[in-house]
Amino acid sequence: xxxxxxxxxxxMIPTLFAVSVxxxxxxxxxxxxxxxxxxxxxAAQGGAVESGTLDALxxxxxxxxxxxxxxxxxxxxxxxxxxxxxxxxLGKPVTEVIWGRLxxxxxxxxxxxxxxxxxxxxxxxxxxxxxxxxGDYVATFIGFAGLAIPNFLLALVLxxxxxxxxxxxxxxxxxxxxxxxPWGWAKVVDLLGHVWLPVLVVxxxxxxxxxxxxxANLLDELYKPYVVTARAKGMSEFRxxxxxxxxxxxxxxxxxLGWILPTLVSGEIIxxxxxxxxxxGPMLLRALMSQDMYLAGSLILMVSxxxxxxxxxxxxxxxxxxPRIRYQ
Amino acid sequence: xxxxxxxxxxxxxRARRLLASAAALAAAASFAAPAxxxxxxxxxxxxxxxxxxxxxxxxxLPEKPFVEKPxxxxxxxxxxxxxxxxxxxxxxxxxxTVANETIVRWTPDWSEVVPSIAESFTASPxxxxxxxxxxxxxxxxxxxxxxxxxxxxxxxxxxxxxxxTPSKNPIFVLEGKPVxxxxxxxxxxxxxFAAPYGLFLQQLAYGQGHIPIIYPKHYLKQFHxxxxxAGIKTMLAESQTVKDWVSLxxxxxxxxxxxxxxxxxxxxxxxPWLLTTAYGPTDRVAVVRNPYYWKVDTAGNQLPYIDRxxxxxxxxxxxxxxxxxxxxxxxxxxxxxxxxxxSVLYDNQKQGKYRFFDVKDLPANxxxxxxxxxxxxxxxxxxxQNKDFRIALSHAINRQEIIDLIYVxxxxxxxxxxxxxxxxxxxxxxxxxxxYDPKKSNEILDKIGLDKKDSEGYxxxxxxxxxxxxxxxxxxxxxxYPDVMLQVQKYAKAVGIDIQLRNVDRARLNTMWYANEHxxxxxxxxxxxxxxxxxxxxxxxxxxxxxxxxMKWSEWYSxxxxxxxxxxxxxxxxxLYDKVKSASTKEAQLTAMKAFLETAADNFYTIGITHPDPKxxxxxxxxKNVFEPLPITGNLWHPAPxxxxxxxxx
Numbered sequence: 018x019x020x021x022x023x024x025x026x027x028x029m030i031p032t033l034f035a036v037s038v039x040x041x042x043x044x045x046x047x048x049x050x051x052x053x054x055x056x057x058x059x060a061a062q063g064g065a066v067e068s069g070t071l072d073a074l075x076x077x078x079x080x081x082x083x084x085x086x087x088x089x090x091x092x093x094x095x096x097x098x099x100x101x102x103x104x105x106x107l108g109k110p111v112t113e114v115i116w117g118r119l120x121x122x123x124x125x126x127x128x129x130x131x132x133x134x135x136x137x138x139x140x141x142x143x144x145x146x147x148x149x150x151x152g153d154y155v156a157t158f159i160g161f162a163g164l165a166i167p168n169f170l171l172a173l174v175l176x177x178x179x180x181x182x183x184x185x186x187x188x189x190x191x192x193x194x195x196x197x198x199p200w201g202w203a204k205v206v207d208l209l210g211h212v213w214l215p216v217l218v219v220x221x222x223x224x225x226x227x228x229x230x231x232x233a234n235l236l237d238e239l240y241k242p243y244v245v246t247a248r249a250k251g252m253s254e255f256r257x258x259x260x261x262x263x264x265x266x267x268x269x270x271x272x273x274l275g276w277i278l279p280t281l282v283s284g285e286i287i288x289x290x291x292x293x294x295x296x297x298g299p300m301l302l303r304a305l306m307s308q309d310m311y312l313a314g315s316l317i318l319m320v321s322x323x324x325x326x327x328x329x330x331x332x333x334x335x336x337x338x339x340p341r342i343r344y345q
Numbered sequence: 346x347x348x349x350x351x352x353x354x355x356x357x358x359r360a361r362r363l364l365a366s367a368a369a370l371a372a373a374a375s376f377a378a379p380a381x382x383x384x385x386x387x388x389x390x391x392x393x394x395x396x397x398x399x400x401x402x403x404x405x406l407p408e409k410p411f412v413e414k415p416x417x418x419x420x421x422x423x424x425x426x427x428x429x430x431x432x433x434x435x436x437x438x439x440x441x442t443v444a445n446e447t448i449v450r451w452t453p454d455w456s457e458v459v460p461s462i463a464e465s466f467t468a469s470p471x472x473x474x475x476x477x478x479x480x481x482x483x484x485x486x487x488x489x490x491x492x493x494x495x496x497x498x499x500x501x502x503x504x505x506x507x508x509x510t511p512s513k514n515p516i517f518v519l520e521g522k523p524v525x526x527x528x529x530x531x532x533x534x535x536x537x538f539a540a541p542y543g544l545f546l547q548q549l550a551y552g553q554g555h556i557p558i559i560y561p562k563h564y565l566k567q568f569h570x571x572x573x574x575a576g577i578k579t580m581l582a583e584s585q586t587v588k589d590w591v592s593l594x595x596x597x598x599x600x601x602x603x604x605x606x607x608x609x610x611x612x613x614x615x616x617p618w619l620l621t622t623a624y625g626p627t628d629r630v631a632v633v634r635n636p637y638y639w640k641v642d643t644a645g646n647q648l649p650y651i652d653r654x655x656x657x658x659x660x661x662x663x664x665x666x667x668x669x670x671x672x673x674x675x676x677x678x679x680x681x682x683x684x685x686x687x688s689v690l691y692d693n694q695k696q697g698k699y700r701f702f703d704v705k706d707l708p709a710n711x712x713x714x715x716x717x718x719x720x721x722x723x724x725x726x727x728x729x730q731n732k733d734f735r736i737a738l739s740h741a742i743n744r745q746e747i748i749d750l751i752y753v754x755x756x757x758x759x760x761x762x763x764x765x766x767x768x769x770x771x772x773x774x775x776x777x778x779x780x781y782d783p784k785k786s787n788e789i790l791d792k793i794g795l796d797k798k799d800s801e802g803y804x805x806x807x808x809x810x811x812x813x814x815x816x817x818x819x820x821x822x823x824x825x826y827p828d829v830m831l832q833v834q835k836y837a838k839a840v841g842i843d844i845q846l847r848n849v850d851r852a853r854l855n856t857m858w859y860a861n862e863h864x865x866x867x868x869x870x871x872x873x874x875x876x877x878x879x880x881x882x883x884x885x886x887x888x889x890x891x892x893x894x895x896m897k898w899s900e901w902y903s904x905x906x907x908x909x910x911x912x913x914x915x916x917x918x919x920x921l922y923d924k925v926k927s928a929s930t931k932e933a934q935l936t937a938m939k940a941f942l943e944t945a946a947d948n949f950y951t952i953g954i955t956h957p958d959p960k961x962x963x964x965x966x967x968x969k970n971v972f973e974p975l976p977i978t979g980n981l982w983h984p985a986p987x988x989x990x991x992x993x994x995x
Binding site: 047055069070077100110112193293303 | 427432434510511512585586589591592596603604605608622625626627628629631655657658659660661663664667668670671673850851853855856859860891
């Protein structure tokens with residue numbers, strides 16, 4: 018097991034390197050750079066754009082250098098000093114601006130993951146065991162409705178209902194008067210009062226697929242000889258179900274855990290914009306639009322790292338859960 | 346409440362006495378200053394004064410404070426004004442709202458230039474030399490006196506420094522020579538230009554005029570290589586963000602209020618409020634009153650009345666609208682002030698506890714078709730430069746239908762022009778070629794040699810290939826442009842012109858036009874009211890801003906060594922504008938400007954579609970002293986100059 022994990026960790030190094038090159042390259046692809054955004058900003062304020070100033074800034078930021086030089090400056094900073102460069106737009110080190118955002122992203126992703134698993138697994142089991150029953154159809158219908166309704170639309174409708182029917186303040190993770198308060202019990206309660214909305218919206222779309230996967234797998238397992246044998250030996254139905262077929266049927270859920278992390282991060286971009294959440298999604302979107310390349314590159318790198326860690330975790334979990342798996 | 350048309354007594358119509366009577370203006374602005382002992386302060390400062398953390402109010406104010414005449418009445422202290430900005434890229438909204446203190450300023454109605462930070466000013470009769478007398482005893486927000494040295498610091502150590510200012514702002518440059526600023530005394534400075542520059546005071550009163558007064562010497566010199574070389578080395582060694590002293594300096598104070606300006610909580614300022622929550626990756630921005638602010642009301646109360654302002658940062662305009670309707674904002678005038686949202690806002694006035702106020706934001710046109718006259722393709726360049734082609738295209742457009750369909754009927758068909766009622770109104774400029782007349786359009790197109798058509802009915806260009814125009818359409822300003830262009834595409838097809846639409850992101854469009862890679866795009870145009878004097882970007886190839894219909898020519902105008910030499914009629918137009926700039930009396934300016942706009946009408950560079958109706962903002966029902974109609978343009982940064990007198994009456 019240890020050597021397996023070590024080997025997997027080693028594989029991550031070249032992968033991360035490749036990802037960082039590709040990410041940086043893609044950000045550089047559109048013509049222009051952050052300074053063209055800055056220039057437009059000046060123009061919008063009624064100011065003239067002085068080419069000399071822009072050229073000087075371009076040199077200062079190293080934007081006049083070829084791609085590989087800029088990349089080297091960035092990646093060597095990360096490797097040697099943990100310095101991810103600066104966000105041009107915010108004028109601050111990337112490390113300073115993204116941690117808080119990533120924190121909220123993980124919070125929402127984590128809560129969503131817990132929420133959908135704790136709903137999907139019982140429903141999936143029920144749907145498989147009571148296949149074609151009324152309950153199966155109802156659960157499946159709800160799941161598919163969640164899948165079919167676009168996230169942002171669901172967010173908008175729910176927000177409208179909350180405002181129009183309940184008169185609640187929506188958008189963001191806190192009430193306006195709690196934003197600046199220090200962390201404390203009251204703030205946590207306020208957070209819980211707001212965080213369920215994004216969790217519901219982000220989770221709704223993932224629910225259906227989880228239910229279907231579990232249902233299909235469990236149906237495969239339910240009639241296999243080992244289940245019949247166990248039943249014949251007089252094992253109680255409930256214990257039997259959880260101990261053998263469900264454990265096997267969970268395999269695909271666990272093996273896709275690694276993908277769920279990044280999709281929750283990137284899938285929530287539109288939702289985060291609509292709900293004005295302080296997560297990394299809107300920040301990445303904005304960074305890409307204004308070509309704030311160190312910020313965008315760093316966020317992409319973080320999300321990629323996350324995917325790899327997620328995949329590793331799911332592989333380890335699989336090994337623990339599924340007795341059929343061998344390390345070679 | 347209705348949005349009225351431009352009132353007949355439009356302020357800009359009144360004579361703007363600029364130079365001849367500058368002294369009289371100075372006198373007018375300082376009417377009846379209350380005696381020192383009568384000054385009063387906000388209750389939130391009482392404790393600090395009692396604890397001796399702050400000197401008494403009379404010692405914090407200059408000898409002659411600026412006396413603000415209330416719009417409605419003398420106000421009450423206190424309260425937090427809640428407002429909003431769109432997350433990231435909208436920091437300009439902070440600037441507009443609270444950061445527009447300039448040496449001289451426009452009166453709230455935008456009719457004349459009066460002293461502001463300067464106690465008074467005089468201009469030489471030939472309009473080359475301007476002398477400003479500063480207010481004795483005026484202080485930065487940290488209590489340090491503001492003197493001529495601060496302006497000289499800007500001039501000598503920032504403006505003239507080739508590192509900090511590699512190219513100079515055109516406001517302070519005339520005929521290629523930068524202004525010469527001299528200190529005449531601790532409270533007196535002189536700006537001298539190489540040639541007559543009658544528009545200088547107007548320019549200085551617009552937003553960009555903040556430039557000389559945002560550099561507190563006592564604070565900033567520690568970041569300037571000339572004053573603190575050794576100290577800077579240590580700071581650079583400790584910093585992760587900056588690598589040289591220029592970046593260090595720019596990270597502490599930033600020209601034109603880039604984000605750095607809104608992130609430095611330590612920067613002393615002359616603005617009415619001080620930053621407490623910086624603009625950054627967080628959810629909001631907040632400011633609190635400046636105890637050293639230098640304005641009082643007519644009863645001797647130190648301004649501002651409102652203690653704090655908070656901005657909620659919101660990523661999505663729809664959410665902003667939703668929050669407005671639930672009464673989360675006391676003031677809001679950007680992003681949601683378009684005709685699409687008006688009915689929603691109207692229906693929710695009671696629930697949201699707000700009312701509408703009028704905004705006099707009248708661009709020269711709301712939707713302008715800009716063909717790139719300097720486009721790289723020689724065939725297209727020739728056709729675009731043909732005025733008859735532009736006339737034909739103009740006649741092909743059914744403007745009223747566009748206004749009815751997309752602008753909910755609010756607007757008037759017009760070319761790019763100054764609005765009716767203003768002293769610069771030119772009927773020909775506004776109304777020429779606006780009739781919808783496809784027959785005439787077809788005739789003109791046949792006549793100018795685009796008479797051959799392909800099997801699909803599209804006209805062939807001079808090179809025998811189908812003549813197509815690729816339009817860049819950015820989904821901005823309430824997303825009306827894609828809709829407008831779909832209509833225009835339909836009208837153009839009816840006269841055989843092929844318009845191809847390309848939806849692009851605004852940032853991408855910026856880089857395209859800056860590199861002269863575009864063929865045509867649609868945008869709005871400034872210069873609908875008095876700003877036409879100082880900003881003629883839509884009337885001739887002027888400066889590199891956001892209107893690029895002839896970039897090579899505008900480059901040539903700013904520096905004849907660059908760009909491309911324009912044809913004679915364009916050069917004639919440019920020469921006329923130079924006359925406007927140098928005119929030393931109000932009358933001469935008006936005459937020269939009228940002559941210049943005539944040539945703009947002759948040249949007909951761009952095709953306008955609609956003159957918008959005035960916009961609106963929303964303000965809490967308990968907020969008083971709101972100036973109406975609030976004038977706003979690209980470089981007239983309101984409501985900052987009048988926000989200090991807003992107050993809550995609940």
